[in-house]
Amino acid sequence: MTSSYQQQLNDKVERISAQFNEFNPPELEVFESPASGYRMRAEFRIWHTENDMFYAMFERNDDQQKQVVRVDTFDIADQSINDLMPVLLDALKTTPQLSNRLFEADFLATLSGDMLVTLIYHRKLDEEWEAHARALAERLNIKIYGRSRGQKVILTDDYVVEKLTVNGQQYAYKQIESSFTQPNAIVCQHMLEWACNAVQPTTRDLLELYCGNGNFTLPLSTRFNRVLATELAKSSVYAAQWNIEKNAVNNIQVARLSAEEFTEAFNGDREFRRLQEAEIDISAYDFETVFVDPPRAGIDAETLKLLQRFEKIIYISCNPDTLYDNLKTLTQTHKIVKFALFDQFPFTHHVESGVLLEKI
Template sequence: MNKLSKFCCELEKHAEIKPQIFLSSATGYRARAEFGFSKNSYTMMESEQKIYMDKSSIPHPSIQEIMPDLLIQINKSKLILKKLFQINFRTSGTHVLATLIYHKPLQEDWILAAKDIQNNFKNLSLIGRSKKQKVLVDKEDLEVINNDANSSFKILQNDLVFFQPNFYLYSLMISFISKQLEDPRDLLELYCGCGGFTLPLASKFNKVFATENNRHSIRLLKESIKLNNLSNIETARLSDNETASALANERSFRRLENIDIQSYEFSHILVDPPRAGLSDETITLSKQFKNMIYISCNPESFLRDIVKLDREIVSIGIFDQFANTQHLEVIAFLK
């Protein structure tokens, strides 16, 4: 039984509705791709080899275009090659960030050599990393332009934060949510990252309060809010459980000094947790909200949480983010 049939069978135990299924191309879809580096070549982990056979066709075309020429340049420089063991790529669609990761501290001469390499490319920024060290050659923030039918957003991200991995399904996920919002007033969003959903959904709500525990994500989200001239989003670096305590008035936080949470009239809560799913505190918090949108990257923790949440599933979208793997992304509207 394939992963979609397996998940749909499990889902039938909890809901009578039929899910909408969104498939992705099996090549050229990844906006982020990580490769090992050994013996002058990009490498894959053994577990990945079984799945992909050839991972080089999976990254977005802007990454695929750069990879062979970058390899040639890297192999020309002993300084860049020495103790290099991993290269992570991510793309805005046009501009690529490549993070070179080392088993050695990086000095000024590395920056000069990396600059020489970077000068051969129009759309590439290099970053060097080793234990407790990050070295920039120029910029580290990528500006992703997200176009939907009615608007266009600039979303800043970098290699320290989560960003939606499937270039094509990302905008389908946003329109799936937008089309089904009923009577939206204010939104509480947990696990907001650098605003991949916050920014495009903000125009659908009067006000948005978005939280997340990664400080890099919150900094980028604040900058993107300014970049897009949005005035109805407030954001704070709070974990899921801290957000629950703040909303229950159990604890006060300096990080909330300038935010009047009590002024919000929340109609919806949106959660997009990591693979572990929702904490018990978040589940309890969510029970105060009439409408819940649950975005999940792990069907197992999603099915576990659905039982604990004990809500009616109104609609559900399944997004096959990673063709040929066991992963699925799910978006559920819960009453």
Template sequence: MECKYFSRCGSCKIFDLGYEGQLKLKIDENKRLFEELGAKKFEVVSSPDSNFRARAEFRIYHSSSKIFYAMHSLEGKGLVVIDECPMTSKPIFELMPKLIKELESMLILKERLFAIEFLSSLNEEILVTLIYHKKLDEEWAKEAQKVQKLFDISIIGRSRGQKVVLKKDFITEELRVFDKSYRFIQKEGSFTQPNPYINQKMIEWTKEASKGFGKDLLELYCGAGNFTIPLSENFNKVLATEISKTSIKAALKNCELNGTNNVKFVRLSSEEFVEAYEEKRSFSRLKNAQIDLKEYDFSTIFVDPPRAGLDETTRTLSKKFENIIYISCNPKTMYRDLQEIIKTHKIEKFAFFDQFPYTNHLECGAILKMSKKKY
């Protein structure tokens, strides 16, 4: 794969090594960390080398009567004007030049346009968010409707204090996990896995690794149920927590779409759940969702925290479960957390997932089993 903006655009930092070279560099750097903690075998799941990003955001650069996509420069100063990005999914890649040309021809749509966000699915559904530094009115909506119809996409307009939805504010993704398909609502502005090809492999890996765990599953940081719903088939009951109201709403809808009926979702942070689980504090949100924690017989905890990793109370909670499934987008904070967790648990499986090719980022997965008695 070639990218004519390499060495200028700040999106990809290690493109010069080629796909295999950049992946080897990241694996070698991180293997040493987890070998120290007892990991012996490392599975490596590679990504397509282009057209892998289903989510992308670009600044808009204005010059006279023309507009261009732009990214921050590699040096971190100023913008690099681009006309394509081969990292984006094929639907986004093909739409980008057509969309910018159409917007450029419509004064009301290009005027004070600041950024464009794209969200696409594997079945080629596209949601485009146009972000402005001006108030959006009926005339803007009328013109945007024409573009929406022309390209058969969904458009949202955003400005300070405004969100104008012309058709809908979500796409429906369909993921193939082994021989089964799952459907997920993905809302604009909410977190979604950026690389659907790697996402499918991560779900398969966690589902295969948790076969036979049985009993009930606790999941923290569940998002919209991306892992929750496929994994629920390995457990009797699942309790999943998430702090985002939007994600909880989408997760409930996703359960309906997939006919999943053994999962309950509740809006709690990980710290709040620990307080409830240890009976230090009661929450009306649990009562309103008709959730009694004493009715669960948890064997497994699943955590997929943000880049900051687990807080101290959640690390301590995790050590009380027989099985731990830990997915991380930050090897350094995962290493910090596992340094504490291996005092009671042993790493049984470990995998690297190249979710973010050509960047320094690497997704990791670990399966840990209790090796010492609960304290």
């Protein structure tokens, strides 16, 4: 496993180095993942037969038709998920009130030991289901969350609290069920440390676009005087604000704006009541650095123009192809001074990248 992991990682390094060679970046920093047991999320269909039920996934055969694949263990998932899978399944099998028309089981684990299991059904969940689910959650010391069409049953919480360590300091993060979180917690810690170490502490301010639940926001706040973070999704904004308060951080404001909306506000093209209600004055900030972690589609043209006005840009990318396209614009005004590869998903084509750019 170790030798095959190193080979696949070397292949990624060669591919990314060749793809970005035209930008003349510095030597690529490479951050490895455990070869197995690295994934903190797992989603399985529950497959019912006449006399049995089991976890299942699907794969396509040579005719591109879906085939059911039974899953008894899931090597890429965290050990806590693998330990829970058979115990939970046995309990479900022996409890008709929990197994009846059960469609899917999703696991959300943490390094901190918190575990949430979402059970999804093709039927309405009643008080009997709730009583049995609550008893099972207490027996297994996990959180259980029930869902069906138009119905959500939260027994205790619909989230876990993860604890990540960055440069010796621990941060607590609320991670809400079905909201985006980094699936590889070990590599996530590498990413957070790399981003923090990419810049020296300064008395100036940071702008962050696409902040999510504040994953990068919290540790980055230690390097800057103040941070203005933007995010559009309400659930992520709520989680970010919870995380800021939980970690007793007092130099972060969160604005519920998309990157495009922030660009309009920053340029004075449009006023937003959401900024006024949150008592956020963009003009009061002394921005030096901007941090972006955009979706796979990358950054739109107007936001790229905005980034070019900052002295430093920290760009975390989940798609090398859109990063490559965006760098064609950004390297017209900036040069790459740090370049990193994070192996978030071993044995797949997927690559996470980090780039620090400074104004020429």
